[in-house]
Amino acid sequence: MRSIAASEYVVETEALTLQYGRKFALKDLSLRVPRGRIHAIVGANGAGKSSLFRVLLGFQTPSSGSARILDQSCAQLSPEVRGRIGFVNDEHTMPEWMRIGDVVAMQRRQYPQWDQARFDETAGHFNVLPEQKVAQLSRGERAGINLAMALAQSPELLILDEPTLGLDVVAKRAFLEALMFCNSVDACTIIYCSHQMEEIERVADNLIILERGELKHMSAPDEFCERVSLWVADLPAAAVTALRARPEVLLLQKLDGLVHVLILDRDAQYGEVLTGFGARHVQTMPVSLDRAVNALLTRDHAAPAEEGAGHVRTQW
Numbered sequence: 001m002r003s004i005a006a007s008e009y010v011v012e013t014e015a016l017t018l019q020y021g022r023k024f025a026l027k028d029l030s031l032r033v034p035r036g037r038i039h040a041i042v043g044a045n046g047a048g049k050s051s052l053f054r055v056l057l058g059f060q061t062p063s064s065g066s067a068r069i070l071d072q073s074c075a076q077l078s079p080e081v082r083g084r085i086g087f088v089n090d091e092h093t094m095p096e097w098m099r100i101g102d103v104v105a106m107q108r109r110q111y112p113q114w115d116q117a118r119f120d121e122t123a124g125h126f127n128v129l130p131e132q133k134v135a136q137l138s139r140g141e142r143a144g145i146n147l148a149m150a151l152a153q154s155p156e157l158l159i160l161d162e163p164t165l166g167l168d169v170v171a172k173r174a175f176l177e178a179l180m181f182c183n184s185v186d187a188c189t190i191i192y193c194s195h196q197m198e199e200i201e202r203v204a205d206n207l208i209i210l211e212r213g214e215l216k217h218m219s220a221p222d223e224f225c226e227r228v229s230l231w232v233a234d235l236p237a238a239a240v241t242a243l244r245a246r247p248e249v250l251l252l253q254k255l256d257g258l259v260h261v262l263i264l265d266r267d268a269q270y271g272e273v274l275t276g277f278g279a280r281h282v283q284t285m286p287v288s289l290d291r292a293v294n295a296l297l298t299r300d301h302a303a304p305a306e307e308g309a310g311h312v313r314t315q316w
């Protein structure tokens with residue numbers, strides 16, 4: 001196997017932990033994100049996605065472990081390295097009192113490699129006038145202007161925290177196309193977190209699943225789908241109860257009189273296991289990324305009341 005030099009990773013964390021009292025936002029996270037491509041980070045609410053971005057951008061000091069971005073420690077990022085990173089967060093923060101034209105001019109002065117054509121192209125999808133004040137923009141317009149500014153910086157690495165939240169269908173499409181263009185033409189690495197699985201399925205080359213601050217999975221989205229199989233069968237009630245307790249069972253759902261069972265890391269012979277439980281009319285079907293990821297996250301989510309697995313009791 002070829003050994004990869006450190007600089008081939010845009011992000012490297014080693015046993016990274018961020019703890020608030022008894023709560024872990026990030027727990028012993030060792031992650032290497034290769035240069036190039038579009039990397040999607042997914043996880044349930046509170047999984048640690050924004051916390052990871054805050055540590056990577058040097059906004060937050062971790063409790064322990066280390067984090068590097070573009071080959072520099074996140075604890076001591078130089079202005080030069082910061083200038084090579086674009087960041088768009090879900091709040092799309094800009095000074096409320098400023099006019100958009102002035103915000104853009106300020107950014108243009110700050111980034112020597114500013115690409116005005118790229119800004120105009122992306123911002124052109126949104127009907128924003130330079131004389132409008134930031135406070136007057138809709139959520140989607142703010143998102144669009146922020147992305148346009150981030151892309152115009154010609155960043156080597158673009159980090160986006162739920163960037164398409166609040167965008168309409170047309171704006172979302174324009175946004176994703178701009179991302180793919182930037183990734184393919186400028187070889188910009190994109191790290192993107194979102195709950196929108198259909199978008200991820202469309203644009204991401206690499207899927208990173210975080211759960212309660214820990215790395216649960218990293219591969220191409222298709223490879224993750226291959227780990228999950230969907231079985232549909234007529235199952236007696238006692239078998240449903242017995243299957244719920246099995247570790248490979250991610251999700252059991254009754255639909256149109258048949259039971260749908262999502263299974264993790266079992267081969268094509270799993271039908272025989274179901275038959276052993278008294279299942280009849282057993283069939284296997286392809287599973288979408290959305291269903292596969294949601295099944296994994298639902299199993300271990302803090303409150304899967306119906307599934308009963310992974311349930312966490314909290315003492316208030």
Ligand SMILES: Nc1ncnc2c1ncn2[C@@H]1O[C@H](COP(=O)(O)OP(=O)(O)OP(=O)(O)O)[C@@H](O)[C@H]1O
Pocket residue numbers: 020023024025043044045046047048049050051052
């Ligand atoms: N200042 C804080 N004090 C205590 N706990 C915090 C603090 N900031 C974050 N957390 C906790 O850390 C965990 C990770 O939060 P984070 O915002 O990174 O999650 P996320 O994956 O971005 O979630 P979402 O998808 O809901 O935006 C959460 O459980 C959150 O409650």
